[in-house]
Amino acid sequence: MTRPRILLLIIIYTIILYHKGFGQFKVVPLGNTIYEGVFTGNGLLGTMTYLLDNKSVRIDIGRTDVYDHRANSEDKLFEKARLSLGYFNLELESSIAKAKGDIYLKEAYALATVSTDQGQIEVKTTTLSNVDVILLEVLKKNFKGKYTLNWVADSAISPRMQFSYTQMPKTYLANPVGVKGRQDNINFFEQPLTAGGGYTTAYLLRSSKDIDTYVITVGYSQAGKDFTKKTLDYLQKFDERKITKALAEHLQWWDNYYNASTLELPDEVYQSFYDMQLYKLASATRSDKPAMDLQGPWTSPTPWPAYWLNLNMQLAYSPTFKANHLDIAHSLIQMIDRNKENLRSNVPVPYRYNSIAVGRSSAADLWSPVLLQKGVSLEKAADGEKELGNLLWLLHSYYQFYRATLSQEVYDRLFVLLKEAVNYHLHLLEKDQTGKYYIAVKTYSPEYSKGFAYNTNYDLSILRWGLKTLLELDNERAGKDSLHATWKDVLLHLVAYPQDSNGFMIAKDVPYDESHRHYSHLMMIYPFYDVNWDQTENRGLIEKSIAHWQSKKQWLQGYSFTGAASMYAMMGRGDSALASLDVLLNKYIKPNTLYAESGPVIETPLAAMASIQELCIQYWNGILRVFPAVPGRWKDVSFSHFLADGGHLISARRQNGATLAVEVKSQYGGSLKLKLDMANPSVKIHGKGRYTRQLDGLITLKLKEGSTVAIREND
Structure with a gap:
């Protein structure tokens, strides 16, 4: 040992x-x-x-x-x-x-x-x-x-x-x-x-x-x-x-x-680990403080003295939303807002009039050029200068911040950022003879040695999320943007994710055939849920893609196991998710819950915190799932004031393996679809609102601001 x-x-x-x-x-x-x-x-x-x-x-x-x-x-x-x-x-x-x-x-x-x-x-x-x-x-x-x-x-x-x-x-x-x-x-x-x-x-x-x-x-x-x-x-x-x-x-x-929120677990190991990450977040950043880089305040010899933007920052901030800590997430939001001109200068000159991007790593000013341009060969450029989707993925956190606040001011800033990040992708698209849009330049799929290729799944999944989100946001204002039809057309006719008999590939003509710590080729499964467990026709594809990725163990690292845990949680397989997290804690997490790859890097334990949250609550495909993947050995679990899409605060209690109570506090009003494992729930609304129960067991709530819903299991 x-x-x-x-x-x-x-x-x-x-x-x-x-x-x-x-x-x-x-x-x-x-x-x-x-x-x-x-x-x-x-x-x-x-x-x-x-x-x-x-x-x-x-x-x-x-x-x-x-x-x-x-x-x-x-x-x-x-x-x-x-x-x-x-x-x-x-x-x-x-x-x-x-x-x-x-x-x-x-x-x-x-x-x-x-x-x-x-x-x-x-x-x-x-x-x-x-x-x-x-x-x-x-x-x-x-x-x-x-x-x-x-x-x-x-x-x-x-x-x-x-x-x-x-x-x-x-x-x-x-x-x-x-x-x-x-x-x-x-x-x-x-x-x-x-x-x-x-x-x-x-x-x-x-x-x-x-x-x-x-x-x-x-x-x-x-x-x-x-x-x-x-x-x-x-x-x-x-x-x-x-x-x-x-x-x-x-x-x-x-x-x-x-x-602001609590989580009660029956497992001392995971309880202490979760609480340490909560402490670590507020030690590392605050609303009015610099965003987290790879080290936080704790320096040590490292080859990573900067911000990394093709996974690390996204994972580091991933638990802040469910934990109801927008105060922590705000440090990332303000970092993006302050540096829009550098994001613009990061793209090649011909695209700067309407596009923004960011490369692999930067200082706090987010200056990190991306060199992708039609007609320009980049075979000798650094890999980080060929990563197309980093900024769009970073804006996924910005979008979660907006959906948690429903702030018009945040919406206005996000919409412009998202539109200009997608614009860069649109500049690089072309249509093939079948009418499908494809990425007409080679881009780099992070961390994969042969990842410089056409139509990487990393970029296709990120672009598909960006297009769907732009359409959703623009529909909030009745589809007024002049590019609405373009986004809809590209989304409808975007080339399919490359796949083979082993599942999702790295890119067109690039199979997954060597160990790969980053799940860049599987992001349509997580964190974007574009291919998800509700799509029964895709379940086999999801299973074999994850199994093939995890089967090549040589270069898997800590966040390989947090990613797998979150994917298993989406499938409702809490025991598999916990087994993956067990590997992380037993093999990779350091004695005080820090983490290292050649030097200290902060994101992986925090990503594990998000995976633990996802055993208890998930939101995707328009549905909030309560206790969707609780491991079998966790009989008693409860949480309070977890923050969900739309700014709803969720509390729930599970005892002896059964969900007994769920409460929803609506901070801003709006609709919410709930999926629970209660056989015979009773629903009581305190304040103004109504609910409907569907044949598939979903409960749809329509609430006014300040209303509270109590859901109990009838004996």
């Missing part, structure tokens, strides 16, 4: 976690990597505490928006990369005999407890929610020795330079060397940047008999020279009174956050 597996089992069986009100996630023992550490965050700043060596505790400090910001170039992963700040080294006189870590979810702080022959010392970290301050407290009541705490700054270089298979740009100009300083009672480290501005890590010490409190902040600016002064002024004004107030606001913020 591997060491990570052993550590995970230790954690699972030593968890002290009760969901009502939350409790404590224990990580035992504290290890020597970020995957065995305890962490905090407020969506901008964050900490990660683990062991540096047998005499030292390491406390990493991160700030999510600290990116190099040089001019656009093809070397963006070096010249516009996420930068690591550094860490505090807490060094002891004696060797560490034992160390453990705890994350207190309810109070949102982390605690490292270290035992030596001079007693026990504790390191408590709290990243305050409403201010950009970290409290690092050294609790020394039971410690007779001495310690030192020093800031160790990382070099201001792209972490990608540390990997042998990457090449530093020949023209790369290094950032200036950072400098240490002290002003009054504040220590600081200033790191200027070649592109302008820079960042400063500053801290001061407030001591009492039993506790040393280090008050820490990180300032950052992309322009000017006064970023250090502003950082020091900010910290100097943060006195004891402000700390007391900020701690109270911190606790209230997290209490409100956890109350």
